[in-house]
Amino acid sequence: MRKSNTVFYFTVFGNRTRLEPETVFENRTRCPCPKIEHGFLISLQRMNEVKVKLSRPQLSVKTSRASLVLDMAGQGSGKTLNISIDVIEKVRSVPRAIGFIGANTHKQLSQSTLKNCFKYWKDIAGWTKWSKSNPDGVYTVNTKPPEHFRQYEILDDYRGTICFQNGTLIFTGSLKNYLAHDGKEFGWAHLDETKDTKKEALTTVILARLRQYGIWVAPKQKGKPYFFDDKITPEEALEKGLEAFNPCYVHTSPSLGDIEWILDLFELKPFEKEIAETLSDPFKFYHREYNGRSVTIYQTYWNERNLKPNYIEEQKSRMTGEEQSLFIDGNPFAKTGSEFFNEFQKRNTVVERVPFNFEGTFNASFDFNASPYTTLLVGQTDYIVKFYNEKTGEKKDFLDVGDEGFAPLEVMRIFIQKEFLDRDGDTDGACRSFIDWLEVNEASGDINIYGDATGRSRIAGLGATTNFKLIEEAFANYATEMKAKKSNISVKLRRKFMNKLFAGKIPNIELYIAEECEELIRDLMFLKKAPDGTKHKEKETDPHTGKSFEKIGHTSDALEYFICELCREWLKD
Numbered sequence: 226m227r228k229s230n231t232v233f234y235f236t237v238f239g240n241r242t243r244l245e246p247e248t249v250f251e252n253r254t255r256c257p258c259p260k261i262e263h264g265f266l267i268s269l270q271r272m273n274e275v276k277v278k279l280s281r282p283q284l285s286v287k288t289s290r291a292s293l294v295l296d297m298a299g300q301g302s303g304k305t306l307n308i309s310i311d312v313i314e315k316v317r318s319v320p321r322a323i324g325f326i327g328a329n330t331h332k333q334l335s336q337s338t339l340k341n342c343f344k345y346w347k348d349i350a351g352w353t354k355w356s357k358s359n360p361d362g363v364y365t366v367n368t369k370p371p372e373h374f375r376q377y378e379i380l381d382d383y384r385g386t387i388c389f390q391n392g393t394l395i396f397t398g399s400l401k402n403y404l405a406h407d408g409k410e411f412g413w414a415h416l417d418e419t420k421d422t423k424k425e426a427l428t429t430v431i432l433a434r435l436r437q438y439g440i441w442v443a444p445k446q447k448g449k450p451y452f453f454d455d456k457i458t459p460e461e462a463l464e465k466g467l468e469a470f471n472p473c474y475v476h477t478s479p480s481l482g483d484i485e486w487i488l489d490l491f492e493l494k495p496f497e498k499e500i501a502e503t504l505s506d507p508f509k510f511y512h513r514e515y516n517g518r519s520v521t522i523y524q525t526y527w528n529e530r531n532l533k534p535n536y537i538e539e540q541k542s543r544m545t546g547e548e549q550s551l552f553i554d555g556n557p558f559a560k561t562g563s564e565f566f567n568e569f570q571k572r573n574t575v576v577e578r579v580p581f582n583f584e585g586t587f588n589a590s591f592d593f594n595a596s597p598y599t600t601l602l603v604g605q606t607d608y609i610v611k612f613y614n615e616k617t618g619e620k621k622d623f624l625d626v627g628d629e630g631f632a633p634l635e636v637m638r639i640f641i642q643k644e645f646l647d648r649d650g651d652t653d654g655a656c657r658s659f660i661d662w663l664e665v666n667e668a669s670g671d672i673n674i675y676g677d678a679t680g681r682s683r684i685a686g687l688g689a690t691t692n693f694k695l696i697e698e699a700f701a702n703y704a705t706e707m708k709a710k711k712s713n714i715s716v717k718l719r720r721k722f723m724n725k726l727f728a729g730k731i732p733n734i735e736l737y738i739a740e741e742c743e744e745l746i747r748d749l750m751f752l753k754k755a756p757d758g759t760k761h762k763e764k765e766t767d768p769h770t771g772k773s774f775e776k777i778g779h780t781s782d783a784l785e786y787f788i789c790e791l792c793r794e795w796l797k798d
Contacts, residue, residue, distance in 0.1 A: 309341065590676050
C-alpha cells in the first residue's frame with residue numbers, strides 16, 4: 226500500500242455472509258504537520274492507508290459519544306478489535322488525554338487484551354514496541370520511555386504504563402486489585418471482559434477517576450472527531466455546543482457468573498424480552514442509547530468472516546442450547562443449566578409488589594453469617610381457591626363457559642415481602658431493622674421464626690447465648706413461635722423441591738417475591754451448582770479485613786429454610 230498520512234476507513238458489512246453496497250463510514254484523522262507541538266512525531270506518520278471492516282454493531286460502539294458504553298457479544302465477536310481501533314484513534318487525536326486499559330486479572334490483561342491490542346496496532350497502524358534493536362518503535366511498555374519520546378506526564382514508576390512517542394500515556398492494570406488505581410486520573414478507559422469484575426471496581430474507582438479535563442465533543446455530530454483543549458472554560462464550551470467527553474467502554478461477553486450489576490448499571494432488565502427476540506435473529510443486533518449510556522449486544526456471527534472456517538459450528542456442537550444462547554448469541558439473560566435454581570424465571574415469580582397483612586402472622590427466616598451479611602427474610606401466606614385441570618396442568622382463577630376437566634383446588638400463596646441484610650453480621654441488628662419496619666406500619670401480628678439450625682449453637686464469647694435466643698429476646702414484644710428444627714433439610718432435597726416449585730409442578734403452592742428483594746433475586750438467578758450437587762458459593766476476600774467469605778447463596782438459604790419447613794408434606798413427594 227502507498228504511504229500517506231493516516232486515513233481510517235471503516236467499511237460496514239451488513240451481515241455475516243455478504244457485503245452491502247459500499248456502505249462506508251469515514252473517519253479521517255490527519256496529522257496537521259510534523260511539528261512536535263501538534264503531538265505527532267515523524268515516525269507516527271509512517272502509517273499506511275488502511276481499510277478496517279467493521280460490522281454494524283462494531284460501528285455502533287465506535288461511533289457512540291455516550292459517556293458509558295456497553296459492548297457485549299458472544300465469544301470471538303471482535304470486541305478486542307473495538308478496543309484497538311479506538312485506542313489508535315485516541316492516540317492520534319487526543320495525545321494529551323490519559324487513558325486506561327484494564328482487565329479482570331493481570332494474566333487476562335497481558336495474555337489476552339494487550340497481546341491482541343499489540344497485534345492489531347501492528348497490523349492496522351504499523352505500530353511496534355520501541356527498543357534499542359527497534360528504534361522505529363512508537364510505544365514502550367512498563368518502562369521509562371527514551372529521551373526522544375515526548376512526555377506530558379513524568380512518572381516515578383512506569384510499571385503498568387504504555388507510553389507513545391507523541392506523549393500519549395495509557396495506564397494498564399488489573400481490575401481485581403481495583404483499589405490500586407485509586408488516585409489516578411484518566412481521560413478515557415477501556416475495560417475488557419468485565420463479566421468477571423466486581424461492581425465496585427467500575428462504579429467506585431474507575432468512573433470516579435474519569436475526570437481529566439480537556440476532552441470535548443459535539444454530541445449532535447455523532448461519530449465526528451473529538452479534540453483536546455484544557456483552556457476552554459465550561460461556559461465557552463456551552464456557547465460552542467460542546468460537552469466534556471470522558472468515555473468508559475465496557476467490553477464483555479455474558480457470563481456463567483454474577484453479572485447482575487451490569488444488567489442493573491445499563492438498565493437491561495426491562496428489555497429482557499426485546500433483547501432475547503432480537504438476538505434470536507443472526508442478522509440483527511440490539512442497540513439502545515439513553516441518558517448518557519450506550520448498549521450494543523450482538524452475536525458471534527457478525528465476526529464470522531474473521532474466524533477460522535466452521536469455528537462457530539464447532540463451538541455450538543459442544544454446547545447445549547442455552548450455552549449457545551449465552552456464548553454465541555450473546556444473550557445476557559440466557560441460562561446454561563449449571564444454575565442451582567435452574568427452573569427459576571423472574572417473569573413467573575418476581576412481582577412489582579406483594580400484599581401485606583399487618584394484622585396477620587409474619588414469617589421471619591434467618592441465615593447467620595458475619596460476612597457479607599446476616600439475612601432476615603420476611604414472608605406471609607394466604608389461601609385461595611383456584612380451578613385446576615390435572616390432565617393439562619392448567620390453573621385458572623375463574624372458569625369460562627365450556628371449560629371442562631377443572632376442579633376446585635386450595636392453593637397456598639407464599640409472599641416474600643422484605644429482606645433485611647445486616648452487613649455487620651449482627652443478628653440483633655437485622656431484628657431491629659425488621660421491628661422498626663413493623664412499628665412504622667403499626668403491625669400487630671405474630672411472628673414465626675425459621676432459619677439455619679446452626680442458630681441453636683452457642684456464639685463464641687457469649688456464654689450460653691445462641692442466635693435464636695437473641696432473636697426471641699429481640700421479638701419479646703411479639704407473640705412468637707419457633708419453627709426452626711434442630712437440623713437442616715439436606716441441600717440436595719431443598720434444591721429438588723425449590724426447582725419443582727419454580728417450574729410450577731406443585732399446583733397447591735404459588736410463590737411470589739417482591740422485586741425489592743434484590744439480593745434474593747440475584748441469588749436465585751446466578752447461584753451455580755457445585756459438582757456434588759450442593760451450592761457453589763464463590764469465595765471472596767475482604768480487601769479491608771483480609772478475611773474470606775462466601776459472596777452469594779445466603780438469602781436463598783434463608784428462603785429454603787422457610788419454604789421447605791413450611792411445605793414438609795409436599796417435600797416428601
